[in-house]
Amino acid sequence: MTISSAVEAIQGLRAAVAGAAAGDDEDVRRQCASPAFAECEIARVPNEDAIAHVAVRLAGPLPLSDLEAAFGPARWLPARPEGGGSRSMIFDETLPAEGSAGATLLAEVEQDGSVRRLVVRRDVL
């Protein structure tokens, strides 16, 4: 997997998640089938059809710097209450603007600085 193909797959997934209508996730599933992703889990808002987020495991680890080059600077979020293991970073430039729908990118960063898991979260503001 090349960096550019992985970034392209993430971009495609973001576009599909941002544009997904409730109950229609065909495009999201198609993007999930990319060889850049080893696993892809679609989560829905509880008691609704709408997609909440898509969690993906990458086919191979990516350096955080390469993701930042593509999606802008990433910012650490506070550690999860339980702490431990990976930590989440958010790519602020992927947050949607007020009054629009978007797909926010979050990365789970391992202690060695690599990224193996991503979350593409559907945010409507």
Place this chain on the structure above:
Amino acid sequence: MPSSRKREPPLQRHRRQPSHLQAEGRDGAPASAGRLPGRAGVLRLQQALGNAGVARLLAGPGGANVFATLIQRQGPAVEEAPPGAEAALLDADEIADARRYYTSQPWLYTPAIIAQLRGALGLNPEGGVDEALVLAVAEFQATEGAGDPALKIDGKAGPRTLPRIFREGLNVEETGQEFGEEVQTEVIDEWASLETAEARRDRLVELVNERLEAAGVPPVTPAFDPNENNAGSFDFPTWRMLIGRGRLGAESISEADARDIADTVYHEARHTQQWFRMAQLRAGQGLSAAAITAELGIPARIAALARADPLARGSMDAVIAQGWWDSVYGSGSAHREAVLAELDRAATARRNAVAAHEANPTPATEAALERANERFQRAFAAYQNLPEENDAWATGPLAAAGITSGSPPPTPPVLSGEAGEPAGSPPPPGGPAHGKLPEDNLPGGD
């Protein structure tokens, strides 16, 4: 926003460690600490970790704990002070210090908040920040706050003490116990019929979501944690409750493990409530949904719900949520990150020391293990003293109190012609054939 505030009596509680911190043996069981500490060491450990944590730490690979008789508490940690003995809790300097604590933060401890605090403690609401208030808070900390984790007796109703005085949502005792009782009857007692780890996980989360929704908190989405041994963790960026498949996939579950699951899921759900209250706090302070999404890192839909139902400025709920926000996102955030990082490092150091001592036990590895254990105790105590953790650790055991047994023993398949089966009994109409497990008897062609 429903608010069922009430004061609760002190409780018997146990503690657990976060799953990722538990020392693991090669067989996946909690590893032996290698060297068992002396009686004083055990009591110090007990204060830091509680009986359950100490039992895990000291248990050998086979689960034997030769110090079991030592780790029973030596009588109640704090006895209820007799009437007229309150002054002994704090000296004059400590009382003056506590009064300054309130008066130096007038934006937080407004006259209305002080009046509510006094009223909750049985004082005349109009007395202001006087010695009686400080001593009443100290008495509460010494008696109702003497559980696990214990509150520091300093007369200051800060971010750890206020949520115990003004209980709301998941830390109301009845709410926790009812959840535990439902986990018992609907998950543990139905362990076999639920069949899969996914079904058990979803039922657990469904039950805790009922409590969250009753408290006006958006429900969480169930998901499996990549860490199979994780009994539960709240992931605020995705608003998910993560549980390890390994915790729910066995064919039976012991009472101890059932308590741990109920405690942990409820503890983590309390974090869900905290995070939503923080979002509501920031909404009440004027932030937009977009700003709350960006600042807290939570989903926009959660921020929008908080924006639609903000905490009123100057309310007790807002003062309590401010304590959590200060710890996670505000002036305490660097301290919190340092505490969590040290906890991870100390847990790793302890695991390494255990492994080194088990591989080649010498006086040097024994001493190193003791140092690693002491370091971990300090790190764990600091972690548990974070305001949001202190609150969640006091909340989880409310659910564990509703667990009364492990799952019923799995029913072995009864094969045709075996002893015990009535001779000649026909298969039930439409049911599985004799000698077959239900899952082996599903309709369908080859």
